[in-house]
Amino acid sequence: MPIISRGFKGRRRDDAPRDRVPPGQYVTDDFPVLSAGPTPHTPLDQWDFTIVGEVDERRRWTWDELRALPSETITVDISCVTKWTKLDTVWEGVSVDTLLDGVETSAEYLTVFCDGGYTTNLPLADVTGGQAWIAFAYDGEPLEPEHGGPARLLVPHLYFWKSAKWVRGLRLTATDELGFWESNGYHNYGDPWKEQRYWGD
Amino acid sequence: MEALRLDGNAAAGLLSEVFAGEVTTAVGTCDSCGAVEAVGAIHVYMAAGTVLRCPHCEAVVMKVVTDGERIWMDLRGLRTLELAS
Ligand SMILES: [Zn+2]
Secondary structure (H helix, E strand, O other), rough: EEEEEOHHHOOOEEEOOOOOOOOEEEEEOOOOOOOOOOOOOOOHHHHHHEEEEEOOOEEEEEHHHHOOOOOOEEEEEEEEEOOOEEEEEEEEEEEEHHHHOOOOOOOOEEEEEEEEOOOEEEEEOOOOOOOOOOEEOOEOOOOOOHHHHOOOEEEEOOOOHOOOOOEEEEEEEOOHHHHOOOOEEEEOOOOOOOOOEEOOO | OOOEEEEHHHHHHHHHOOOOOOOOEEEEEEOOOOOEOOOOOEEEEOOOEEEEEEEOOOOOOEEEOOOOOEEEEEOOOOEEOOOOO
């Protein structure tokens, strides 16, 4: 099996099934760390998750309340816009469907907000129907801070900048509001299978 | 020390595609806290794009994204940038 060293970008796996690797991506066994800022270290007793914006009433969970909700083990492939794809990553998290259960809203979009100020925007339809989770464990271990712990959004069908690290909540909006990268060159939607990397793709 | 953080020299190549002259000695003013620093002293993070942050308050002073043909720069956090003419 040919394995080519690619430095910090990890190893290229040429035996990966092609129908699982989006165009322009290479497969890595590593888990590269990309951060737009310093790693926040919010103590769990000060951490909460909220759903705000265009909702009938604000929802809030403490860390213990979130962890008491039903959780799922999720095995998915993830693709970063910097061109690495990682197959069969295993996460544990709470489905966004569970958090939105009973929430009355006319919103069609949301902004994900995070410790450190990062934001990303998505259509509401892309985080419902078993497509998105608030993930707090990776590979059977609590999610490390450098990978977004204590919790990150997991939306594996879109480029991984949408899977915001250090997530603290969702703001439901009537109109689409561009996030941290979407406002400066990166594609508004980010479908890896359509190579929607940049504006105009 | 933040392990993932680099200094402004790490962004010098990217910025020299936009700004003429020696960019690491250019002096930027943070719009959030007013601190004045040489670009070489600014904190740099490599994510989907490159993020430059004020070394005093960590506010974003510049976001730079390139697709190889185009460069996008968000300068909202930079009050002014003084370059040698
Ligand atoms: Zn500042």
